[in-house]
Amino acid sequence: MSNSKPFKLENSYVSMEDIYIANQKLQGVIKKTELIESPVFSSECGNRVFIKPENLQMTGAFKIRGAYNKLSKLNELEKSRGVIASSAGNHAQGIGYAAQLLGVKATVVMPATTPIIKVEATKNYGAEVVLYGDSYDEAYKKARELEAEHNYVFVHPFDDLDVIIGQGTVALDILNDLEDVDEILVPIGGGGLASGVAFVAKMLKPSIKVIGVEPDGACCIKESLAQGKVTELEKVDTIADGAAVKRPGTLTFEFIREFVDEIITVSDFDIAEAILLLIEKHKLITEGAGALSLAGLKKLQSKGKKVVCLVSGGNIDILTISAIINKALVFRGRLFCFTVNLPDKPGELLHVAKILSDSNANVIKLDHNQSKVMDSFKQVQLEVTVETNGHCHVEEIESAFQKHGIEIQKIY
Incomplete structure (x- = not known):
């Protein structure tokens, strides 16, 4: 059941009519970013997950x-x-x-x-x-x-009523595509997107649960709600640069306090993992802030619900995404790097290669260095990086070396 009553702010008010007018203006200006159902993210959290890909928008973001x-x-x-x-x-x-x-x-x-x-x-x-x-x-x-x-x-990026109204049109799209959505996860930086989305969702379908997702290193909304007033963080530190905001808006704080049901926070590792999965499984590129909603899926208490994750943007440079992917691969046990000290004699490298081959580990980098073992002229240090299938596979490789009496030192 929808609620058409305007929301009164300190110096103004906003109604669904404002949202519909904005939505009409945007026709022909923005792309229609249709929901994408995600089996992989669904299985990760036990809900039926749909992605709202605003990273495919005209400017790469909502x-x-x-x-x-x-x-x-x-x-x-x-x-x-x-x-x-x-x-x-x-x-x-x-x-x-x-x-x-x-x-x-x-x-x-x-x-x-x-x-x-x-x-x-x-x-x-x-x-x-x-x-x-x-x-x-x-x-x-x-x-x-x-x-x-x-x-x-x-023109404020989030603490402006006309900006918030424009961002709220995202929720119209979501409800047009998935009328029976149960939960919407929305990234939060300064709170403009969450404000607009939560307002529209609650006006049109009050039963929808709206969950804001912030980085651990920049959770200005969570802190402000805890303090009961707009609060500025001393510092921010997150790979989600688009959400690295110390102080939320006065307007956005009002909206979020009224319409957002819950705030959860995620680590940079959670964000990196979400970016990796989105690239691998959906061939979609997102930036750190854009992946916040997907990273938040693991924190959900609900099961069996229809959940929409708003991927807010995809503007990320190649060097950054390369570094994030490598860290995410390590985090998921997909890359394993270790060193081993070996006798400096023929056949030792072949022995290591045989153990790795029998363990189905794919060697992607090898560094053979005599100068790193400073206390012995008869040993060399071998640094090996292998591609693996997860943490269990890494443990199998470690066990295989133990069985052969070879001690290895894990680097990552």
């Missing part, structure tokens, strides 16, 4: 929805002033693309640590990019300075 809705509501005078935004990447591209479509000059301040792919993509949409600071919060302060200096219109 942010285009809120950015376009905001810019489309500016009057001619505001448009002539130009807009400015601060962003870790995806809001920047959303602003750039929306500004290009609407003929508005855009400037975006991004942290100096922002992946090159996001910086270049933003420039390609015609936006002027200013790199400043090491975090989103430092970039935000710089953008506010430039706003005052040049009389720009500031």
